[in-house]
Structures are given as structure tokens and as C-alpha cells.
Amino acid sequence: MTRVLVIDDEPQILRALRINLSVRGYEVITASTGAGALRAAAEHKPDVVILDLGLPDISGIEVLGGLRGWLSAPVIVLSARTDSSDKVEALDAGADDYVTKPFGMDEFLARLRAAVRRNAAASETDEPVIETDAFTVDLAAKKVTKDGAEVHLTPTEWGMLEVLVRNRGKLVGREELLKEVWGPAYATETHYLRVYLAQLRRKLEDDPSHPKHLLTESGMGYRFEA
Numbered sequence: 001m002t003r004v005l006v007i008d009d010e011p012q013i014l015r016a017l018r019i020n021l022s023v024r025g026y027e028v029i030t031a032s033t034g035a036g037a038l039r040a041a042a043e044h045k046p047d048v049v050i051l052d053l054g055l056p057d058i059s060g061i062e063v064l065g066g067l068r069g070w071l072s073a074p075v076i077v078l079s080a081r082t083d084s085s086d087k088v089e090a091l092d093a094g095a096d097d098y099v100t101k102p103f104g105m106d107e108f109l110a111r112l113r114a115a116v117r118r119n120a121a122a123s124e125t126d127e128p129v130i131e132t133d134a135f136t137v138d139l140a141a142k143k144v145t146k147d148g149a150e151v152h153l154t155p156t157e158w159g160m161l162e163v164l165v166r167n168r169g170k171l172v173g174r175e176e177l178l179k180e181v182w183g184p185a186y187a188t189e190t191h192y193l194r195v196y197l198a199q200l201r202r203k204l205e206d207d208p209s210h211p212k213h214l215l216t217e218s219g220m221g222y223r224f225e226a
Contacts, residue, residue, distance in 0.1 A: 002025075004113070005041055007032075007037040007049065007051045009030065009033065009052065011016075019151070020109065029046060033055060034060070036141045038063065038067070041067055041165070048075075049073055051075055051078070055171065060079070064077070064093045064094055064095060068094035074115040075096055076098075077098045078100075078103070079100060079101065080100065081100070092198075097156075100126065110183075114182065120184060132212075134213060153203065156182075160181050160193075160196050161204075162187065164177075167223075168226055171175055172223065175203065177193060177196060177222060
């Protein structure tokens with residue numbers, strides 16, 4: 001059973017999500033504060049996290065940073081903020097998706113299923129080890145190492161890297177990459193790609209401002225070169 005941690009300080013949203021997720025077979029854990037969320041995550045080890053940014057004690061971005069220090073489960077952010085800068089900040093902090101309030105339950109559940117699928121697919125690869133002069137990608141183990149140490153990637157970062165590595169040496173179009181990693185509904189969300197590629201470069205490239213392996217083909221897409 002997939003365990004979902006829902007973090008929101010609005011009782012009606014907590015109740016609605018608890019009911020809708022429970023009847024669909026999810027195990028639901030709830031928290032209404034940032035501190036409570038971090039405790040619940042440590043205790044219950046959720047498979048996916050739903051996080052509201054507007055918490056009463058700690059900002060959602062800080063909670064996200066705390067979770068990303070050790071938790072690899074996908075995180076879906078909920079927020080009433082519709083500004084693209086807020087979305088980019090959340091994605092840059094490690095969120096896997098961003099849903100604005102108010103939201104339709106059907107669309108939200110579809111996004112949740114997609115996040116769970118991406119995480120499961122990333123865990124089931126059985127492919128060779130790809131080495132570059134800067135880092136090594138083990139597709140079977142879902143692991144990246146750099147300078148002898150493992151690099152922590154979020155499920156979405158891994159999903160994007162995996163698609164590029166599987167197509168090494170080939171151009172992967174922006175729309176194709178969005179559909180592969182996030183799903184068909186995200187085919188126009190190109191800012192997701194910019195944010196996540198920048199994160200991958202910071203973590204993996206020796207010189208992120210002059211990448212050698214995670215390359216942008218202007219106006220077309222992205223390419224991985226070993």
C-alpha cells in the first residue's frame with residue numbers, strides 16, 4: 001500500500017485528501033505544521049509527500065529542504081501562489097510537481113499517480129553503468145557517483161537524467177522529455193526542464209556554467225554526451 005504524507009494547515013483540505021486517498025487504497029498520514037511534518041516523515045517514511053507551502057510555523061520551502069536532505073520520495077507542492085517565480089522556487093528546492101489551489105480532485109489524483117509511477121519506474125531499471133570523466137550513472141542501481149561519493153537525486157531529477165542517458169548522444173526534444181518524465185499533461189511546461197537541468201548540472205558537472213555532458217540544443221531540446 002502506498003503511504004502518503006499530507007501536510008496542510010487547512011482542515012477541510014486535509015479531510016478531503018484523507019477521504020479521497022483512503023477510499024482509493026492509499027495509507028494516509030497527516031500533519032498540519034512544518035515541525036509535525038518532519039516528525040511524521042521520519043517516523044512513517046512516506047512513499048509520496050503532499051506539501052502545502054503556507055504552513056503556520058515553518059515555511060513549506062524550509063520543510064521541503066529538510067525532507068530533501070534524506071528523503072527521496074516524490075513531493076507534490078500545494079499552493080495558492082500562482083506566480084511562476086514561486087513555482088520555480090519550489091521546483092528548485094526539490095519539489096517534483098506544483099499544484100495551485102483551488103484544484104480539481106481528478107487532476108490532482110492523476111498527478112499523484114504519475115509521481116508514484118515515475119518513482120516506481122526509476123526503481124526498476126536494469127541497464128549498464130555509464131561513465132563520464134565527471135560522474136558515473138548506474139541505471140540498474142538508480143545511483144550516481146561523483147568523486148567517489150554518491151550524489152543524492154530526487155525522483156524527478158533521476159527520471160530526467162535517466163531519459164537523457166538512455167538516449168545518450170541523441171537529441172531529446174523538450175516535449176518528448178516532458179512527456180517521458182512528467183506525463184502528457186505537462187508537454188508545454190518548459191520551465192520544469194530549465195529548473196531541473198540546472199539542478200542536475202550543479203550536482204554533476206565539474207563546471208555547471210560550461211557543461212560537457214548535460215547539453216542544451218537551443219530551441220530544440222537536450223542531449224547527454226558521455
